[in-house]
Amino acid sequence: MLTLADPDLDFFHVPVMRDEVLDAFDEAPAGAIVDATLGGAGHALALLEHRSDIVLHGIDQDAVAMAVARERLTAHADRVHTHPVRFDAAADALDDAGVSEISGFLMDLGVSSPQLDHADRGFSYRNDGPLDMRMDRTRALTAADVVNGYDLGELIDVLRSYGDERHAPRIARAILAHRPISGTAQLADVIRDAVPAAARRAPGHPAKRSFQAIRIEVNAELSILSSSIDALIARLAVGGIGLVLTYHSGEDRIIKDRMRDAIDGNAPAGLPVTTDFEWLWRGAHTPTEEEIERNPRAKSARLRAIRRTRRADG
Ligand SMILES: C[S@@+](CC[C@H](N)C(=O)[O-])C[C@H]1O[C@@H](n2cnc3c(N)ncnc32)[C@H](O)[C@@H]1O
Missing domain, CATH: 3.40.50.150 (Vaccinia Virus protein VP39)
Structure with missing residues (x-):
């Protein structure tokens, strides 16, 4: 217990x-x-x-x-x-x-702070963990299924709709080019390298919106x-x-x-x-x-x- x-x-x-x-x-x-x-x-x-x-x-x-x-x-x-x-x-x-x-x-x-902070849950772009992001770990769909399995159009759609990510096409193409992506740190790096330099210098981590979008998709939040x-x-x-x-x-x-x-x-x-x-x-x-x-x-x-x-x- x-x-x-x-x-x-x-x-x-x-x-x-x-x-x-x-x-x-x-x-x-x-x-x-x-x-x-x-x-x-x-x-x-x-x-x-x-x-x-x-x-x-x-x-x-x-x-x-x-x-x-x-x-x-x-x-x-x-x-x-x-x-x-x-x-x-x-x-x-x-x-x-x-x-x-x-x-x-x-x-x-x-999500709650502990879900974000515990790297093994796979929600964090700051600490390396598995591509999971499930709030309910008995459900089938994981972040790995989205990141390594969705086609280009589906990925762009998720990043745009759930993350308001204006660089969705660049990020989605970069994800496809680096598959299979094995963990949250690698995913965060791929996203950071995919966005234009100006977006990299903007406040907040450049992967924040994409992680939010993938999490919303995995948990069917909306x-x-x-x-x-x-x-x-x-x-x-x-x-x-x-x-x-x-x-x-x-x-x-x-x-x-x-x-x-x-x-x-x-x-x-x-x-x-x-x-x-x-x-x-x-x-x-x-x-x-x-x-x-x-x-x-x-x-x-x-x-x-x-x-x-x-x-x-x-
Ligand atoms: C922001 S936290 C809530 C924190 C809480 N109000 C507190 O003061 O400790 C959101 C919680 O809702 C849960 N949650 C999010 N979406 C849910 C859903 N569709 N069904 C059930 N639980 C959900 C998450 O697992 C998480 O534990």
Whole structure:
């Protein structure tokens, strides 16, 4: 069994915009709150300590994160249920637990610091590791399959769509020319050498966008996002609050669209539009300069929030 004493489980993730998340959940009714991206349980622990009237349902597809989260939450074990699944299975997990309505949900998207820092997970362009990048290591597709198996067009598409990488064709051609690529350090070098000199001198590692793009492809991060947030929004009780932290424009666009769709409502032609939801605030909240200084990984975070105001079908 995994324990916190295990050196592999040196799993520490500073929760992003923690105080804003707690303040927003202050307005949620008592009941079940879903943390769909439990990770190191930073937000979850803060929330359980902050609200004695909530029960937490924690979801994560990463077995290591889940083991650590369970340990970290032992003091509140009677109010914690864990579901080791991908969050597109949240509705089934909640059904199995007998939970039909929830008071809130949080999605803190992307990877956790420990996933990035542990080179053996293959997420890091800074430390050499295997081309893996799977959050759920039981799934088949790995970064090696993408890097060494996708054709030129597929690679360009992944780098452009999920990394906003303007040098996608050059990078994809370089990857093809160096196959088989054996690890993350070699991949980072190939990408660095492929981009124009000016891009190499720009702030940030030149492989950052490509690594992000490959990770999103491996974990199907964007393709399951719309249906997953729709399912969680649908479960909100009246007064229930949904919060999502995103870290890049692709995922933020999807979250904004899905929340806006719920808020704008719909009605058959000729009937007045009805809506069961409202923005908790307009636009996205972002971290303070002080938080970014303390935790540079918070830099690109955007926090959006939705509230159910009534349940027309209830
Ligand atoms: C940014 S971390 C969350 C950190 C957490 N809020 C904390 O304070 O410790 C994101 C976590 O979500 C998990 N995750 C990402 N996408 C997921 C998905 N589709 N289904 C389940 N878990 C997911 C990752 O494995 C990772 O542990």
